[in-house]
Amino acid sequence: MKTLAVLILALTFCRETEPNENNDKGSQHSGSTSCSNICSLMSMSEKMGVLVEKIANMENKITFLETSLQKTEKEVLELRSLAADKPQVxxxxxxxxxxxxxxxxxxxxxxxxxxxxxxxxxxxxxxxxxxxxxxxxxxxxxxxxxxxxxxxxxxxxxxxxxxxxxxxxxxxxxxxxxxxxxxxxxxxxxxxxxxxxxxxxxxxxxxxxxxxxxxxxxxxxxxx
Incomplete structure (x- = not known):
């Protein structure tokens, strides 16, 4: 949602700063530069959003692995306990x-x-x-x-x-x-x-x- 909001604002700002026919060449150059900078910011924002999503997925996977490891350790302890209690003859x-x-x-x-x-x-x-x-x-x-x-x-x-x-x-x-x-x-x-x-x-x-x-x-x- 944050990335989408930034994209909408950037597009709006880019339109407002777009040069018209009455502007001189300097104004056109300035508007073009501003739009380019905004587009670059948009691209960085999108990349940051993807990175944040990947990090969140990795955190979920780590949590899942930790839970699985804890479960396995518990099962091993239970098996050891059963083996210790079983008579050996x-x-x-x-x-x-x-x-x-x-x-x-x-x-x-x-x-x-x-x-x-x-x-x-x-x-x-x-x-x-x-x-x-x-x-x-x-x-x-x-x-x-x-x-x-x-x-x-x-x-x-x-x-x-x-x-x-x-x-x-x-x-x-x-x-x-x-x-x-x-x-x-x-x-x-x-x-x-x-x-x-x-x-x-x-x-x-x-x-x-x-x-x-x-x-x-x-x-x-x-x-x-």
């Missing part, structure tokens, strides 16, 4: 921490003690007993492997147990070869206090050495 262990040889046979079913701990985030696994104890309600993944090294008939049976319930097993009780290996896995819900362990069945054996054939692994998928 994961472990992995091998049967022997040194040496080699057979484990078993035992006259009764016996939990295998996986002594070589690779990781134990949350400290829910106890290598002294071989038992995992749930510290939080959730859905969990467990996997175990079994290996034997017998010169004659293989004789290995291990089972994954939840409390006293057998979930799944790996068997190798006959065959012509001396080395056999197998594995199994489950996804199960656990409540606080539930236990999970790998049980060697009565009169059975497994073999392990530095190659770490027999392992027991588990981790929390999500809380429930």
């Amino acid at each position: 994961a472990f992995s262990a091998a049967l022997l921490d040194s040496g080699h040889g057979d484990t078993g046979p035992f006259s009764t079913a016996t939990p295998l003690k996986y002594k070589k701990v690779f990781s134990n985030t949350g400290n829910s696994y106890n290598p002294a007993t071989g038992i995992f104890t749930a510290m939080v309600n959730g859905m969990y993944f467990f996997r175990f492997s079994m290996f034997n090294n017998l010169a004659q008939t293989p004789n290995s049976v291990v089972s994954l147990m939840k409390n006293s319930e057998r979930l799944t097993s790996v068997w190798d009780t006959n065959g012509s070869d001396s080395n056999d290996m197998g594995s199994n896995a489950v996804v199960i819900p656990l409540k606080v206090g539930d236990t999970v362990y790998v049980e060697l069945q009565p009169n059975r054996i497994v073999y392990d050495d530095a190659m770490n054939y027999n392992t027991f692994t588990g981790f929390l998928l999500f809380t429930v």
Whole structure:
């Protein structure tokens, strides 16, 4: 609006100062110069108006970016807070921490003690007993492997147990070869206090050495 007002005034002034036929050459020159100066002012005013408009647009964009940045920072803080509150549970262990040889046979079913701990985030696994104890309600993944090294008939049976319930097993009780290996896995819900362990069945054996054939692994998928 200001630019338009300046333009109208300038055009009006330019008309009033425009020389007529009775004016001498000096008057004509003076009027022409005045009109030229006014037109120059008009041009500068228009340029200033465009510049002011651009600056206003830039200010709007900066305000928008600042608002977006603040929103992003808030979301990052919320995600960090959620990650900090989420329980972290994961472990992995091998049967022997040194040496080699057979484990078993035992006259009764016996939990295998996986002594070589690779990781134990949350400290829910106890290598002294071989038992995992749930510290939080959730859905969990467990996997175990079994290996034997017998010169004659293989004789290995291990089972994954939840409390006293057998979930799944790996068997190798006959065959012509001396080395056999197998594995199994489950996804199960656990409540606080539930236990999970790998049980060697009565009169059975497994073999392990530095190659770490027999392992027991588990981790929390999500809380429930």
